[in-house]
Amino acid sequence: MRLTTKGRFAVTAMLDLALRENRGAVTLSAISARQQISLSYLEQLFSQLRRAGLVESIRGPGGGYTLGRKPAAITVADIVLAVEAPRAATARRTTDGAESAGHGVSSELWDKLSANMVDYMQAITLRSLVNEQLAKGVTLEQEPKKRSLFSGPKPKPFSVTAPNSVFTLGQPLKLGR
Numbered sequence: 697m698r699l700t701t702k703g704r705f706a707v708t709a710m711l712d713l714a715l716r717e718n719r720g721a722v723t724l725s726a727i728s729a730r731q732q733i734s735l736s737y738l739e740q741l742f743s744q745l746r747r748a749g750l751v752e753s754i755r756g757p758g759g760g761y762t763l764g765r766k767p768a769a770i771t772v773a774d775i776v777l778a779v780e781a782p783r784a785a786t787a788r789r790t791t792d793g794a795e796s797a798g799h800g801v802s803s804e805l806w807d808k809l810s811a812n813m814v815d816y817m818q819a820i821t822l823r824s825l826v827n828e829q830l831a832k833g834v835t836l837e838q839e840p841k842k843r844s845l846f847s848g849p850k851p852k853p854f855s856v857t858a859p860n861s862v863f864t865l866g867q868p869l870k871l872g873r
Contacts, residue, residue, distance in 0.1 A: 697810040703776040705733050706741050707825075710775050713751065714767045714822045715829060715836060721760030741779055748778035767826055773817035 712727050724742060728735040742761060745751045750770055751761045763770065 697776075697813045698780055699776065699813070700780065702741070702779050705731075705737065706745065706775050706779040707772055709733065709738060709741060710745070710750065710763075710770070710822060711825050711829065713761060714763060714770075714826045715834070717763055717767065721754045721758060721762050723760040726760075744779045745775070748774070750774060750778055763822075767823035768821050770822040771818045772820045772822075772825075773814050775822075776817060777814075 708731055709727050712731055713722050716722050724738045725735055727733070728738055742751060742753075746753055746761075746764075749764045752764045753759070753761055
């Protein structure tokens, strides 16, 4: 198991998505702006997350990404394993198939460490991360109000003192009568 920036960014983006799960689809450009992650990098990550079934994409106006499963069913290990490349075998073998001298012991150590890391990450769900963030007092931006054509303030009625016809323009104005 390798932990890289790719895995860290994937967890961060998924947490951002989970925090806004009740608001509908979230665009990658919005996640990019909030988390300061390159949009093209997010596109690559979400392509891998989609293939793993962790997110679903919605096309068209109002589109974006939603969670593919409930946050309680997604673990940090699921996210990291979805974006990280499979690791190469840690034990080095010679041409006859036997382990190289000294690599067997270190290989066992790294295999055990990797297994413990995966076990730890499997114990952390996306729901628990969301609850942690909300308990810390993280505030989400207000959802923009949808404006209709007539949602602005009503104009005040006004009176016009100008003539309302071209024929009355030719007649002299009668003042004071």
